[in-house]
Amino acid sequence: MLRRSSPLAAFVATGLTLIVPLPAVPAHASTGSGAYVPGSAGLGDPYFPQAGNGGYDVGHYTIRLRFTPKTRHLGATTTITATATENLSRFDLDFSGPKIGKVEVNGERASYARKGQELVVTPRHGLPSGKTFTVEVSYAGRPKAIKDRALGVTGWIDTKDGAVVLAEPDGARSWFPVNDNPRDKATYTFEISAPEGLTVLANGEPKNSGVAGPRGGYRTSTWEMRRPMASYLAMVAIGKFKVTQGVVDGMPNITAYDPSLAKEFKHLHGITAKAITWESKILGDYPFSSTGGVADRLGVYYALETQGRPVYDAGMADEPTIVHELAHQWFGDSVGLRSWKDIWLNEGFASYAEWLYQEQHGGPSAENTFAEHYKHKAGSAFWKLKTGDPGRNGMFDWNAIYVRGAMTVHALRRKIGDETFFTLLRTWTKENRHSTVTTQDLIALAERLSGQNLGDLFDAWLYKAAKPKL
Ligand code: TRP
Ligand code: ZN
Numbered sequence: 367m368l369r370r371s372s373p374l375a376a377f378v379a380t381g382l383t384l385i386v387p388l389p390a391v392p393a394h395a396s397t398g399s400g401a402y403v404p405g406s407a408g409l410g411d412p413y414f415p416q417a418g419n420g421g422y423d424v425g426h427y428t429i430r431l432r433f434t435p436k437t438r439h440l441g442a443t444t445t446i447t448a449t450a451t452e453n454l455s456r457f458d459l460d461f462s463g464p465k466i467g468k469v470e471v472n473g474e475r476a477s478y479a480r481k482g483q484e485l486v487v488t489p490r491h492g493l494p495s496g497k498t499f500t501v502e503v504s505y506a507g508r509p510k511a512i513k514d515r516a517l518g519v520t521g522w523i524d525t526k527d528g529a530v531v532l533a534e535p536d537g538a539r540s541w542f543p544v545n546d547n548p549r550d551k552a553t554y555t556f557e558i559s560a561p562e563g564l565t566v567l568a569n570g571e572p573k574n575s576g577v578a579g580p581r582g583g584y585r586t587s588t589w590e591m592r593r594p595m596a597s598y599l600a601m602v603a604i605g606k607f608k609v610t611q612g613v614v615d616g617m618p619n620i621t622a623y624d625p626s627l628a629k630e631f632k633h634l635h636g637i638t639a640k641a642i643t644w645e646s647k648i649l650g651d652y653p654f655s656s657t658g659g660v661a662d663r664l665g666v667y668y669a670l671e672t673q674g675r676p677v678y679d680a681g682m683a684d685e686p687t688i689v690h691e692l693a694h695q696w697f698g699d700s701v702g703l704r705s706w707k708d709i710w711l712n713e714g715f716a717s718y719a720e721w722l723y724q725e726q727h728g729g730p731s732a733e734n735t736f737a738e739h740y741k742h743k744a745g746s747a748f749w750k751l752k753t754g755d756p757g758r759n760g761m762f763d764w765n766a767i768y769v770r771g772a773m774t775v776h777a778l779r780r781k782i783g784d785e786t787f788f789t790l791l792r793t794w795t796k797e798n799r800h801s802t803v804t805t806q807d808l809i810a811l812a813e814r815l816s817g818q819n820l821g822d823l824f825d826a827w828l829y830k831a832a833k834p835k836l
Contacts, residue, residue, distance in 0.1 A: 418547025464507025528605025714771020
């Protein structure tokens with residue numbers, strides 16, 4: 367679902383190869399006016415121009431899949447419920463997964479073509495603006511992770527005994543056909559079959575108290591994410607796991623780790639509960655209906671804030687990392703990005719939550735942490751990228767995004783004072799719950815609450831590749 371409207375840049379795919387030719391049926395307007403036109407192949411994100419698609423708004427994804435770790439074979443059907451936002455003669459999905467068997471729109475076979483990461487779907491009948499339609503895509507084969515020099519490994523990641531999905535920023539297309547842009551949030555149902563003896567986890571809550579009955583040596587687990595979610599935050603984990611189920615603040619806390627990581631992650635459950643309780647006090651009501659975490663040996667060297675249930679690679683079990691991933695539930699997951707260049711809104715605030723956690727749990731004050739980093743000399747590499755627009759390959763730059771992002775938040779706190787600052791944190795998460803935002807929205811709110819003009823402060827901290835004056 368799209369929460370805010372925006373101009374759609376046209377990235378029209380050309381030179382399509384039709385794989386399944388069907389007799390052309392002329393599209394006819396049944397409601398409204400205007401010709402039926404192709405939806406655009408991108409949403410105009412400058413860092414990921416191909417990601418996302420124009421002309422429709424997804425409401426729900428149902429992802430049904432069966433995975434066999436031994437052969438790495440995935441068989442899947444993804445059903446998408448969407449609403450057309452213009453009269454569509456055809457539309458794109460983002461998909462880099464295995465071989466497609468068939469595509470149906472509203473229950474009828476549709477023709478399709480694959481070009482790069484675009485899956486171009488041409489339905490038999492035009493799709494009128496404002497009308498809901500369904501797309502069903504069946505596919506099978508061995509899914510591949512997406513490897514990017516600057517952004518690391520994302521998507522469908524094979525593990526020793528199963529697989530785990532981690533998809534920031536654009537790995538979702540490796541395992542399901544998707545409108546892969548963070549502004550089109552949707553709800554999700556996961557129906558995952560895996561060989562008996564393996565555990566399946568996903569975002570949200572297990573349905574029907576966990577698992578359905580055995581079927582031919584496979585068991586199907588259904589999980590539901592009932593709150594709007596960006597596609598990069600969708601997660602499935604299959605494998606041998608030690609699962610702990612508990613309750614925190616009246617909701618399920620479901621954590622799991624690969625048995626070989628028991629030593630490292632035995633505190634995951636308890637720290638998750640402690641962090642969620644503390645963060646709810648500082649950041650406002652927790653935005654989802656369950657929490658938890660999943661730890662496995664992935665070899666990606668990061669953790670990811672997958673919605674409601676972050677994923678941790680081996681080596682990422684420290685308390686600050688857990689606090690960070692859970693702070694993202696407010697900053698990044700519930701309050702999402704409209705544009706990837708604003709990634710500092712995710713990472714700066716999640717990193718600042720670590721500073722605040724330390725400050726309030728007997729560690730150094732945030733002021734102290736800030737002062738340590740501020741010692742970096744003007745002209746040094748530390749100040750090289752723009753925090754507010756680091757470039758695609760700089761999205762996860764430690765200095766520019768994580769450290770200077772948190773420093774930007776602290777500079778704001780110094781300027782507007784503690785009372786207004788802590789009100790700002792809670793107002794920001796409350797007013798933008800389950801929505802998407804821009805840096806401009808943050809500046810506007812901070813100015814509204816403080817009564818100060820903050821343009822110069824944000825300009826110096828975000829849009830200059832230089833050490834700001836204090
Ligand atoms: N967003 C993750 C976090 O900080 C980190 C992350 C995701 C990342 N993808 C990455 C870090 C790629 C480096 C490279 O919680
Ligand atoms: Zn982060």
